[in-house]
Structure formats: C-alpha cells, structure tokens
Amino acid sequence: MIEIEDVSFARQGTPVLQDISLSIPAGGVTALVGPNGAGKSTLLSLMARLLPLETGRISIAGKSVAHTRSDALARTVAILRQDTLVSSRLRVGELVGFGRFPHSRGRLTDEDRHLIDDALREFDLTGMADRFVETLSGGQRQRAMVAMAYCQGCDCMLLDEPLNNLDMFYARELMRILRDLADRQGKTIVIVLHDINHAATYADRIVALRDGRLVSFDRTDQVLVPERLEQIFGYRMEIATVDGQPVVLHHR
Amino acid sequence: MAELADGIRRTAPRRISWRLVAIWSLAAILTCAFLFTGLRGNISFVLNLRLTQLVGMVQVGVAVAVSTVVFQTITNNRILSPSIMGLDALYLFCQTALVFALGGFGYAALDPAWKFGGEAVLMMAASAALFVPMLRRSSEMLMMILTGVVLGLLFRSLSSLLSRLIDPNDFAVLQGASFANFQPLDPALLAVGATVTVLGTLAAWRTRHTLDVVALGREAAVGLGLDWNRTVTAHLLLVACLVASATALVGPLAFLGLLVVAVAERICGTRRHAVLFPAACGVGVVMLVGAQLIGRAGFGGAVVISVIVEFVGGLVFLALLFARRRQ
Ligand SMILES: Nc1ncnc2c1ncn2[C@@H]1O[C@H](COP(=O)(O)OP(=O)(O)O)[C@@H](O)[C@H]1O
Ligand SMILES: [Mg+2]
16 A cells, blocks of 8 residues: 655755665555654655655555655545645634545535534534634644545545644544544554554554664554563563553553 | 534634625725715716726725635635735736836736736746645645745846846836836736636635635545645745736735735634635725825825825734744
C-alpha cells in the first residue's frame, strides 16, 4: 500500500532522514514512534507531499507521490499535521466539511452532508457544529481536525500525534475508532504515537525512527521487548504483562 | 439525525444573506440618489455624464474589493492590500515606462485597449516576477508590509525618474494619472476596464470554494488536493489585472481596498468567499458613491472622494495593525 524507497531528506543542510525504505501493507494500524526530532513528522509530510521529495521514491496505493496530481492524491490519502493551526475564522461544521473538498470541490451534495454529520457524530462534535474553531479547547479542536481528515474518506490516513491535547477518554475513543476503521473498512492508518502503550494495544506494526534512521519495523509484539525499546528511546524500561497484554512501564 | 442535518444547514450562508441584502440595498439607494438628485439644466446630458461616472465608480469599487479579497487570501494576511504592497505604484511605473518607450505622441495615439493591454501584460509579468517567489515562502506579516512599502517607494521614484527623462510634452500625457480622480473618465478606457473587471470578477467568483481552501494555509490546502503554486500564481495574475484596470481608470487608491474588505468582513462575520465577495463589492460601491455624494452636497470638490476614503482607510489600517499587535 505504502512503498517508501531510499528516502533521504535534509533541512538547511542537516540530514533529517537517511535512507528510509519500508513497505507498509494495505489495511491495519501502523504506529510510527521515536524520540522528539527523530524525523517522524518529516517522513509523514513527505508521504503526504507537503514537503517535496528530494531523494528516493514514495508511492501510496500505486500512485507515485511526486508524480500524481495533488487532487487525485487527496482522494487517496488524508493527512493530519502535528501543528494544526487553522488560519481562518471557521465553524466546526465548516471545518469538518472541508474534508469533502477533494470530492465535491466545495459544492456539498446531500451525501456530503450525511458524511459530515457522521464525522461530527463519530467524534462527539455534534453539539459544537456551530461553534467557531478558535473558541474550542485544544482537545476539542484536535478532534475537529481528526474529524475533517476522517471526512475525507480516504483509504489511507496519516495522523501526526492525533492524541495531542486529548484527555484519556477521548484518546481511547480515537484509538478505538481508528482500530475499527482498519478492521471493518480495511483502511491503512499510519499514526505517530508518543505513548508506546497505545501502540502496544492498538497497532499491528510499529515503525521506529531514531536520528533520521529506521531502527525497527516489525510486528508490535516483536518490537515490545526491552532491548529494542532501549535501542529506540535510549533508556531501559520494564515490560509487565497484564491479562496477557504487554504494558510498558516507561514512566518509572 | 434531523437536528444534525439542521446543524450543518445553519452554518450555510443563508443566515448572513440579509446582511448582503442590506448592503446592496444601501448601494442601490445611494446609486439612485447619485443619479437623480439635484438634476438641473440639460437633463439627458447630465444623466449621461453621471451614468458614465457611476459605471466608473462601480467598476473601481468592484475591482478594488475583489482584488483585495483575493490578495489577502493568497498572502494569508488581513491587513494587506495590493496597493499597500505597491501594486498600483507598479502599474503607474509600467505606464510611465510605456510612455518612455513609445514617446508621448506614440502613446497618446495608441488605441486605449492596446494601451491598457500593454500595461496590463507588463504589470502581470512584473508582479509575477516580484511576488511569486515571495509567496512561495510564507513570510512574516511585518516583513511583507515593509517589503510592500519599499517596493511602492521604489516604483514611485523610478516613475518620477523616468518622467524626468521624458520630454515635457510627453509628460503632460501622464500627469492626470498620478492621483485618484473620478471626474474626467475616458469612455474608451471605461469600456476596456469594465470588461476586464467583469471577467476578472467572474473568474474570482468561480474559484470562491478554492479560495476558502487557500485560506486554510498552504499545508492544509495541499492536503486537500490543491496545486498550491499554480493556484497562488493564477490568483496573483488576476489581482494584477484588476488593480491595473482600477488604477488605469482613476489612479492609485492606497487604502480603499483594505477599508472595504475590513468593513465587509466585520458586517458579515465570515471569511467565506461566497459571502465576502458580494459583500465587499457592495461596500466598495457604497463607499465610492457615498463619498461622491458627500463631496457633491458639502464640499463640492472632485478630489474629496479619494481624500475622504483614504483618510478613513488609513485609520482602519492603523487600527488593524494595532489590534493585531495586541493579540
Ligand atoms: N521547518 C523546519 N526547519 C528546519 N528544521 C526543521 C524543521 N522542522 C523540523 N526540523 C528538524 O528536523 C528534525 C526532524 O523533525 P521532525 O520530523 O519534526 O521530528 P519528530 O516529528 O520526529 O519530532 C529535527 O531535528 C528538527 O529540528
Ligand atoms: Mg513531530
């Protein structure tokens, strides 16, 4: 589904990504983890053509990111960026409605309106549809941004730290929705996560970056061993088992 | 489900449409007042004169409003306007350059449509060369204003340098065109300008939904499938055309666009282009015709119109700047 070949990227002369190659199969949740500054957001931006590819190739669902028209890609892949700054005065309903732009170019059909309603309901935003985005709390705004990406209806979703600002309830809620989308609609979801335990519970695969290099790409249970976590995050952490589920005690 | 659908529908433009109706009703009333009050003497002659002037004002109001809305959206900056960024100074420079190249006689002999066409093409090329590189990097606001002021000064001094090099007789051709003036409008130029304005406004209107997406910022817009560079360049060229048509007709209007769009946005409380375009055009017409009426009733001067509008517009610019700083 997502093919990344020999991708390197430099920012202001400093290499930020080096020789990344990986192939993420269609369907399922892939967690992208790594310390701050590892290059996760950069990799996601390259996959979503928000940054121009310098070396290497990326294709999503057979479409080369560098050579496919932007509007065709927008119907294949949706991206939620980490710094979700919305620069215009919008209501939540309007913002979520922008997710339909790649399909209807701004002239909303009845079907679009239903999908927008669905997205608002799915992310518990129905009561806020009329509020201005700038009057929301950080977590509510984050949910609105995720709802917009969801509304885009793409087979592939790239989410950069969507759990930012979310309380425990909504963080769990969002992870469940994503799991459900992967299981029932076969969506391919790549999600940057900071809490390794969310990855442990909900992800099928883990991609780990450190200092711009790929250090692990494997099934979740294969990555969740102390040695590999130390290799990724740079310190030793214990792993407990609760009900047969690994729980990483990263905070101790 | 019913109340959900209702939630979406309530965000539709319908809610604000009565404000649009109010703006355009006021514009219609002022227009009638402008045409029909104080008619004396040869009525059909006076009416004809006023009608020409009215067409000019509507054209300028619309061109300035649309170009400012589009420019603010593509620069993602509410306190900029094409004139603040020196686009009308650039146009006057292109005009002077053309006179310089052709000589006053050649210039005056040129058909207005060709004259305007040449200037507009020169202007579009120059603004693309200057601003496209700037728009690719998203710049900081104060930096952009500063750049605009510097560019404006540069073009003005280049124009005056060129005009000093021009034969004094040739210079006379230019003189009328250096400050905003609604009195003697060239009918041929009016026809050309009106055509450009109508076409440009239609083009802008057709991309209103795209502009809503542009207003979300570069990355969000690309994520939603826009070809950013193409969209922004095309709209910049559109702005250049509209500015050229307004400036050719009446000369530079530094703050009118800013004032018009700020007022329209305040009245409608939205940045959606489907609402903002008609609102800003209406406000533009109201302001120009209103100022002309005030001028006719009270002060009787022809320059009054630009002085009034510019004075108020300048104050609004400062207010916006300070409001922005306080945030
Ligand atoms: N706009 C930028 N300009 C210059 N360097 C940047 C920019 N954004 C990120 N970087 C650098 O690139 C590296 C990777 O950043 P990023 O991909 O955001 O990391 P992560 O998302 O994994 O925390 C960091 O060293 C960061 O300092
Ligand atoms: Mg990041």
